[in-house]
Amino acid sequence: MSTIPRIGDTAPDFTAVTTHGTINFSEWQQGKWVVLFSHPADFTPVCTTEISELARRNGEFEARGVKLIGLSIDSIHSHLAWMESVEKISGITVPFPMIADLDTKVAQAYGMIHPGASSTVTVRAVFVIDPNRVVRALIYYPLTNGRNIEEIIRLVDSLQASSAHGIATPANWRPGDRVIVPATTTMEARKARLADGSVENVAPYLAYKQL
Numbered sequence: 001m002s003t004i005p006r007i008g009d010t011a012p013d014f015t016a017v018t019t020h021g022t023i024n025f026s027e028w029q030q031g032k033w034v035v036l037f038s039h040p041a042d043f044t045p046v047c048t049t050e051i052s053e054l055a056r057r058n059g060e061f062e063a064r065g066v067k068l069i070g071l072s073i074d075s076i077h078s079h080l081a082w083m084e085s086v087e088k089i090s091g092i093t094v095p096f097p098m099i100a101d102l103d104t105k106v107a108q109a110y111g112m113i114h115p116g117a118s119s120t121v122t123v124r125a126v127f128v129i130d131p132n133r134v135v136r137a138l139i140y141y142p143l144t145n146g147r148n149i150e151e152i153i154r155l156v157d158s159l160q161a162s163s164a165h166g167i168a169t170p171a172n173w174r175p176g177d178r179v180i181v182p183a184t185t186t187m188e189a190r191k192a193r194l195a196d197g198s199v200e201n202v203a204p205y206l207a208y209k210q211l
Contacts, residue, residue: 004111
C-alpha cells in the first residue's frame, strides 16, 4: 500500500505523459503554487462535472499564481477524447494538463489508490503544493462525491495569506475577513499586543486583526 505524502513533506517529483506533452513536475511547476488532483476515471459523470467546473474557474486559480494539473489511471488517448467530450458538453476548453498514469506510478507516490474504495481507480485526492514544492494541504473525497471547487479556492487563499503574513485564519475565513494573530510567548510580547490598537484581544490565546 502506498504512503500518502503528509503536510510539510516535499511533494514527490515525477515525469509523466500528459495532454500537454511529457512533463517533469518540478520543472513544470516553475516556482508556482500547484493544485494536483486525481479523479477516478474518464467519461464518468461526477468527474465530468468537476473537470468542467475547474476549467471554468481556471482563471481564478491563475490570478492567484496557481497551476492546476489532474490525474487518473487512463491512457493519453482516453484523456484526449474525454477532453473533447467535456468541451462539447460544457462549452469549455480544459486548459490545464491531465496526467495519463497508466502505470500508476504517480498515483502510488501520492497515495491516491485506496484499495478499500477501489484497487483499479484513484479516489478524489487534492494536494495543494507551495512554490517550494512543499505539501501544504490535502483533501480526500470518495468516488461517489464531487468536490467543492469554491472550498479549494478558499483553502488556497487561506494558505497564501498564512504564508505571506505569518497569521492563521479562523473557521469559514475568506479574504477580507479578520485573521488570527499568533499567540504571544513572552509577557513583554503580551503587553505589546494588548497595547496595539489594531488587534482585538478576545482571550490570552485568541486575538484578531485585519490584514
